[in-house]
Amino acid sequence: MTDDGLTTRALTDADFDQFRDVAAGAFLTSDPELWEVNRALLEMDRTHGVFEGPELIGGGSILTRDLTLPGGVRQPVAAVTWVATALGHRRRGVLSTVMATQLTGLHEAGAEPIACLGASEGGIYRRFGYGVTTEWADTEVPGKSPFRPEVDLGEDRVRELPRDRAWALIGDLYERTAAETGWMSRTPSQWSLPLLDTPSVRAGGSALHFALHPQGYAIYRVHFGSDARGPRYRLTVIELVATTPVAHAALWRYLLDVDWVAEVRYPKCPVTDPISSLLADGRQAIRRHLDALWLRIVDVDRALAARHYSAPLDVVFEVVDRRCPWNEGRWRLSVDQAGTATVVATAEAADLTIGAAELGAIFLGSTRLSTLAAGGLVREHRAGAIAAASRSFLADPVPYCTVDF
Numbered sequence: 081m082t083d084d085g086l087t088t089r090a091l092t093d094a095d096f097d098q099f100r101d102v103a104a105g106a107f108l109t110s111d112p113e114l115w116e117v118n119r120a121l122l123e124m125d126r127t128h129g130v131f132e133g134p135e136l137i138g139g140g141s142i143l144t145r146d147l148t149l150p151g152g153v154r155q156p157v158a159a160v161t162w163v164a165t166a167l168g169h170r171r172r173g174v175l176s177t178v179m180a181t182q183l184t185g186l187h188e189a190g191a192e193p194i195a196c197l198g199a200s201e202g203g204i205y206r207r208f209g210y211g212v213t214t215e216w217a218d219t220e221v222p223g224k225s226p227f228r229p230e231v232d233l234g235e236d237r238v239r240e241l242p243r244d245r246a247w248a249l250i251g252d253l254y255e256r257t258a259a260e261t262g263w264m265s266r267t268p269s270q271w272s273l274p275l276l277d278t279p280s281v282r283a284g285g286s287a288l289h290f291a292l293h294p295q296g297y298a299i300y301r302v303h304f305g306s307d308a309r310g311p312r313y314r315l316t317v318i319e320l321v322a323t324t325p326v327a328h329a330a331l332w333r334y335l336l337d338v339d340w341v342a343e344v345r346y347p348k349c350p351v352t353d354p355i356s357s358l359l360a361d362g363r364q365a366i367r368r369h370l371d372a373l374w375l376r377i378v379d380v381d382r383a384l385a386a387r388h389y390s391a392p393l394d395v396v397f398e399v400v401d402r403r404c405p406w407n408e409g410r411w412r413l414s415v416d417q418a419g420t421a422t423v424v425a426t427a428e429a430a431d432l433t434i435g436a437a438e439l440g441a442i443f444l445g446s447t448r449l450s451t452l453a454a455g456g457l458v459r460e461h462r463a464g465a466i467a468a469a470s471r472s473f474l475a476d477p478v479p480y481c482t483v484d485f
């Protein structure tokens with residue numbers, strides 16, 4: 081019980097309606113289909129509620145997902161979602177209680193050593209030890225923009241398929257791509273969220289379209305509009321998956337050539353998507369970086385040993401982690417020639433000092449340790465330690481996550 085009388089417990093199926101009402105109120109979204117999808121997806125025994133007397137006033141949920149780590153390891157992670165505090169009960173520590181309950185529970189159960197989430201606002205989660213571990217490059221390209229003449233589009237045609245026929249093909253293509261670092265597993269029921277297509281999700285746009293290539297697919301919708309020159313539609317790419325460069329180029333070409341479309345926008349575009357290199361004038365692709373997946377190390381030793389590294393390393397980290405005191409202290413990370421790590425607690429002098437959020441940020445190998453150090457977020461005690469660790473943590477290709485939980 082907290083100082084002002086709040087209690088916390090894991091919820092049951094019987095609590096679902098109450099949890100839905102609190103979350104729907106906090107997220108200002110009462111779309112009934114969204115909540116029917118969530119009724120099937122939420123793991124109620126991993127969903128915690130904070131109560132004032134009998135009244136549920138906030139909570140948060142953990143989904144069981146797998147995340148691909150550098151080296152191709154499929155790692156179970158705690159995917160945190162639907163964190164919500166009822167209006168009228170904000171800033172009383174409900175979120176802090178949920179975060180503490182989740183992290184302590186994961187640690188004490190020896191469950192997933194990593195938690196992750198997509199943040200509604202950028203200012204909330206750093207204090208709880210989450211750092212930005214992947215980004216999107218929100219990309220806009222004018223419709224009909226030409227490619228370089230040498231770009232190979234292959235012989236295969238991109239075909240538009242109805243949802244039920246597309247669905248039979250895209251799962252396998254997604255699964256092949258999910259072997260790359262940063263991708264999340266999706267069970268058949270977990271597909272229901274990214275494919276949700278209700279009026280509130282469409283926000284005035286069309287139903288989802290499915291463009292299929294033998295080695296890839298694009299899911300998109302169109303928002304209608306016009307001016308004195310004629311139709312000026314906006315095409316929004318929801319997801320583009322390609323298992324070969326030719327399929328990738330063919331799908332982009334297809335999307336750019338949809339008639340009446342003035343602009344193609346892909347908000348969740350991978351930062352390494354080579355669209356600028358395909359275009360005859362690369363400057364036509366305007367790109368803006370956005371934070372995507374936030375990651376939190378729950379148990380330093382188990383998490384750091386789970387991934388592979390790009391270069392040998394021998395470094396002692398002093399970890400500062402007020403929220404998870406079991407992580408605090410010095411850890412020696414040793415990486416051999418094969419990129420395999422061992423992690424042990426040590427009393428030796430630290431080579432660098434790092435906070436939990438920064439350790440979470442560099443974990444997948446996208447965010448550079450050297451960049452965080454340049455921003456004053458990591459301290460070096462042995463010359464060269466940051467450069468060496470930064471190299472070793474980097475992953476190539478740059479990790480990407482769709483984050484759809």
Ligand SMILES: CC(=O)SCCNC(=O)CCNC(=O)[C@H](O)C(C)(C)COP(=O)(O)OP(=O)(O)OC[C@H]1O[C@@H](n2cnc3c(N)ncnc32)[C@H](O)[C@@H]1OP(=O)(O)O
Nearest residue numbers: 106161162163164165170171172173174175176197200203
């Ligand atoms: C993974 C996800 O589910 S992301 C979605 C998160 N949920 C939402 O955005 C839904 C709408 N918002 C809400 O429900 C609430 O405002 C929440 C969940 C964001 C915050 O809940 P609260 O119970 O008010 O937070 P709580 O009182 O525990 O505050 C904890 C700390 O976070 C800070 N904080 C809370 N909300 C915010 C915010 N939106 N931006 C920045 N800081 C914040 C508080 O000031 C406090 O700081 P302190 O520890 O330095 O004192």
